[in-house]
Amino acid sequence: MTAGPGHFALLSSLVFGLGLFGVLTRRDAAGLLMSMLVLFTAPVIALVGFAHEGGGSAVPPTGDALAVFAVVAAATEAVAGIALLLLLWRRIGSGDASEFDDIAAPSDAEA
């Protein structure tokens, strides 16, 4: 049995669901970052799978190209995220994303 586009779609949607679950539930920043990378993996799988649909070479496999760019973007965002995480870790002494959110959330105290 060969893997068709349907299999890729199934796999990618599973990974997407996993990533979405992680993004919604993780409170620690590192875990959140990892979940985001998982979330990014799902479309990459789908793109690569769809690019070789039918195994044809008639159309240029632009899906592959987009997948490469997506991986690069995900990596860049991961680097930026880790840099910010380290910075906040040093300033606040915590890696809890909800604490960052508390700081970034506008306070209603001063009215």
Added chain:
Amino acid sequence: MNTGLLIAQTSTTTTTATSGIELPSLLLTLTVFLPFIGFILVPFFPERTDEQRTRVRLVALTASAASFFIVTFFIMLSQIGLAEGGGQASANEENYHWLAFSFIANYHLRADGISLALLVVSGIVFVCLFLHAWKVRERVRLYVGLLLVLQTAVNGVLCSADFVLFLIFWGMQIVPVYVLIRAYGGVGRARAAGRYLAMSSLAFGLLLVSVLLVIVKAGQHSSDISTDYTTLLGPVAAAGFWLSLAAFTITLGVFPVHRWLIDVTAEASPGVAAAVRGVLVMLGGYGLMRVTLGTFPGPSKQFSLVLVALAVVSAAWGSLGALAQDDARRFISYSSMALLALVMLAVGAHTSVALQGAIFLMAAHAVAITMLALITGSIEERARTRSIRALGGLATQTPRLAALWMVAVLTAIGVPLLAGFVAEFLVFTGAFPTHRIATLLALATLVVSTSGLLWMAHRIFFGPLREALARARDATALELTYLLPLVAMGLLFGVRPGAVTPVILNGVLNITTRLSG
């Protein structure tokens, strides 16, 4: 066509061009924008000392008076001359390309008889308000600056012959009036200002939707007010009619949307109350004629009974409501509501006689209510109260104020030789043939409100003098300066109505021909 440049159209008729050279007429532009130039200049004058404040007031007064001067002496008098000469008076018109979107919006100003009469009246009211500004001692720049914007907006609305311009000028009044109410006024000013903001935004929104519906759905690709919009489908025209009716009803302060106007008149400072009660509501009546009747003639005829019913209920509500008031300003406000209901009646009757009467009525009402609001302010200064019960016998102490008050009341209730008489006579004779019962009912309420106003005058000025008022001063020179021009205007309209009637008729015919055609 849409080069984006301002190109004068050749159809413009200039009424003042006596020489051979045809210059583009800028009279209407000047009428509208001279106050605005004053508004731009005012912030550059300091206001620390008394002389500096006087200079600020002078600048504002000059700008306002120049606008009034132009509209009265250059435009109105020449129109009267043309009309008396028997010729068909042509409207003043300025038309330049402005915007070309999916529809074409031009910088199109036009003043026909209706606009001209109202322009003259609002002009004199504003001049008197700027004279009254000598009584305002704090934040003079802000006060006169915002009033100048308001005058620009009012003149702009009256002159606009393009819906986009109309909307822009209409919307321009909201912020200045709101700030004026909130900055200068009594204890309840914030609440009254909030109500004003809510109601005027609502009215503006309704008007905007109505107008856009018309512009887009008529398929004429033009936003000119004089465009023939009878191509509109029935439901669209009806929707536009109802939306515009709601918007102008709010502005006119007719039952059931009168509360905001009562509050504003009661809580704002006398000058602002006079501007809102005297001039702004006039725009509601103007809009009813120009937009509701002029653009939606079909639905206007179909639903005229609604207008008339609203008018009768409103007249009754106003004249009876006034009797229950102890606050002098609220009393005036309710009486003014009863008077303005007659404008609605005239619009509902849509005969040219009634509409002419409505114009006269708005003029008389503006003059009378401005005087009453300003004199109430003077009485408040002296008596430190506006409760009618706490007042009494002022006529012995302040005979001049009492006399002016009586003139204003008589102007409002329609005594011969004053503007109100012509107005009410025309409205009732115009409305009677089509809506007999309603006219009779309105006449009955008028009797009530007339006796109410007289009773109020009696309670304030006659009877035994109260102890607290024993040292009240009579009208000062300043007060006479800003009240007498209003008396003169009331007399002019009352004694020589025949001079302006042909001019007004020319304007009214533009609308009634659409209604019959």
Added chain:
Amino acid sequence: MGPGFGYVLLLALLPQLILAGVALVCALVAALRPGERPDLFRWLACIGLAGAVAACGFDVYGMRLNRNHIALQLWNGGLSVDHFSLFVTVTVCVFAFITCLVSDTYLRRIPSRSGGFFALVLLATAGVSAVASEHEIIALFVSLQLVLLALVGIAAVVKTEEESGAVAWRTLADGAIASALLLYGLAVLYGISGSDGLGALTAAQGRAPALSAVGIALVLAGMTFFAGLFPLRRWLVSCVDLLQAAPAGFVVTMGTTAGAVALLRFGPGGVGGANAVWAWLTSVVALIGMTHAALRALRAVRVRELAAAMVSGQSALLVLSLLASGTGASGAAAQGSAAFLFALAVFGLGTLATFATVAMVQNAGLRDSVAGFRGLAHRSPGVAVLLSFALATLAGVPPLGGFIARLFIVTSAVDAGYGWLAVVSVAASALAAVPAVRLIAAMYAEPGDELPFTLAATPRLGRMAATFCCLSAFFLTVLAQPLLLLARAGAGPIP
């Protein structure tokens, strides 16, 4: 490919290349000579922006020589430099130029980072102009990522307080999630149509209608982040609230501009404005966005909170204008795209004007709660006048430019048959205008503290730029036609 592919490539990408090049120079100089004055970077950035605008002029000339006279196309039309992208490029260059002028005080506080700041400003500008040129999914995704990273960078560079780090984190986290959603949606659409061009989707939609709806929905969900609309608008609120006013203005203006432009390229320019699924989903996004923004504006207790809500509302109006790109009731074009471009410029100027004047208040050391603005007119009449103009144009109060822009959008929406959405937008605009008008009145009507207001805390250049922004709001009404003509030319290539 033709004989001069390299030449066309160079010409078409010249504005972006200049911007990126100058950004690189800024970054290099900042790295090599840390002690350099901020002024140097500012003037470098301004020269770069001027160069980019000049390059747009070359592109216009280049288009004349081109075969189809419409656009310079690269990579099979994947990137097409047409009048639309040039309009957007020039507009964002003007935005960046104003930001360069008003961000002076902010830079004095952190002179060591000014090189990085200006490099990121230029990079974000190049990114938005690239978003405007893209025509297929790869370019769309890559240019949006560039914008996201540049904006996160700007938020992070303002490291004067710990808040900015947290703001950058929140922007990055939400942005990454949004990008993933966007990418997944694009992947689904790619899988259905088998092509990276967006135009092929409508033809292939019949094969998998449900799946393509999912794809479009995912793309739209991701785009709401960039446009600053509900539900992914947290970043906009925290940027507006916690960053310094001048960079905050730039970040939200660029972010919402990029989002709106990308939506236009994806919708009317890509899948087609007539696509039923797209139209339905977009109208839902616009409806929720407008209502939500209006309610937030009504509940705002701080000036910046109000500004954030109003920026969000503007963005929703831009989305509404996307729906009106087809033909109108009378058979002629509804001109939604022209309204879009006109409003894009006017809204951006209004936003920048607001933040520039808020920055002046902030420089003078005032709190930004509405209470802090009470009686501002007594302490500094000039700033109060400027802020009134800025807020009024942001709120769409006539006779300022914001009103004309809204008028165009609402007209074209009615024309295109979205009358009910137009009514909602009028109501939402009126609701959102109420708190703005109340704030203006509070500045004038209420007595204020007698604390001195130091206008001199803002440099003259910044004051002049802020004044220019506020005055432009007025002149955009009187002289609306020239900008409208440009917008109509810019909307030409959009079907």
